[in-house]
Amino acid sequence: MVLGKQGAGKGTQCVRLSHHYVVPHVSTGDMLRAAVKQGTPIGQKAKDLMDRGELLGDELIMEMVAERLQESDVRARGFVLDGCPRTVAQAEELAGILAPFDLDLAIDIEIHTTQVLRRLAARRVCVDCGANYSLSSPPLINWTCDVCGGEVVQRQDDTEEAISRRLELYEIQTAPLIEWYRSRNQLESVPGTGSPDSVTRRMVKVIEIRRQRGSGFG
Numbered sequence: 001m002v003l004g005k006q007g008a009g010k011g012t013q014c015v016r017l018s019h020h021y022v023v024p025h026v027s028t029g030d031m032l033r034a035a036v037k038q039g040t041p042i043g044q045k046a047k048d049l050m051d052r053g054e055l056l057g058d059e060l061i062m063e064m065v066a067e068r069l070q071e072s073d074v075r076a077r078g079f080v081l082d083g084c085p086r087t088v089a090q091a092e093e094l095a096g097i098l099a100p101f102d103l104d105l106a107i108d109i110e111i112h113t114t115q116v117l118r119r120l121a122a123r124r125v126c127v128d129c130g131a132n133y134s135l136s137s138p139p140l141i142n143w144t145c146d147v148c149g150g151e152v153v154q155r156q157d158d159t160e161e162a163i164s165r166r167l168e169l170y171e172i173q174t175a176p177l178i179e180w181y182r183s184r185n186q187l188e189s190v191p192g193t194g195s196p197d198s199v200t201r202r203m204v205k206v207i208e209i210r211r212q213r214g215s216g217f218g
């Protein structure tokens with residue numbers, strides 16, 4: 001499971017880890033976007049909340065995650081979890097869902113808020129599939145998504161004030177979560193600075209060190 005404030009490159013790193021280890025990338029953001037697009041009951045409920053600018057409740061997210069973690073690809077190969085848990089309550093529920101197994105590792109990608117603000121100001125995102133781009137790595141063709149052909153834009157809520165508020169909220173919610181995983185000896189932190197390649201290398205390294213120690217990895 002990967003933790004990191006918005007702009008830390010969490011989504012990108014989860015995709016890279018899932019390729020590296022050939023395991024499914026279980027992303028609550030992707031699952032929600034798909035549910036909204038398909039108009040499922042969860043998607044409809046999520047859309048109403050998001051349109052009002054509200055956060056989605058634990059129940060909705062956990063229901064979705066619990067369903068996904070029961071599918072055969074995840075059971076056979078394991079998973080990289082992205083976007084959940086966000087709170088200690090969710091972490092406890094996740095542990096219950098996974099029992100008798102447990103999460104092998106929670107990796108926290110650490111990055112300073114000033115650097116996040118710089119990154120997020122340059123961020124651009126596909127309105128259809130959520131793929132991330134930036135001013136320094138735009139899509140190949142004129143702000144048209146490489147993945148799905150959708151329009152690539154700056155998110156309306158990517159203003160400095162809104163970003164700062166979200167980061168504050170994140171710190172408040174996540175500090176206890178980080179402590180919770182640390183107290184269970186399931187936490188590793190890696191610096192989120194430098195190129196995406198160097199961050200991936202750091203993450204693989206901490207995973208491999210844990211594996212060699214044999215703590216939990218099956």
Ligand SMILES: [Zn+2]
Pocket residue numbers: 126127128129130131145146147148149150
């Ligand atoms: Zn797209």
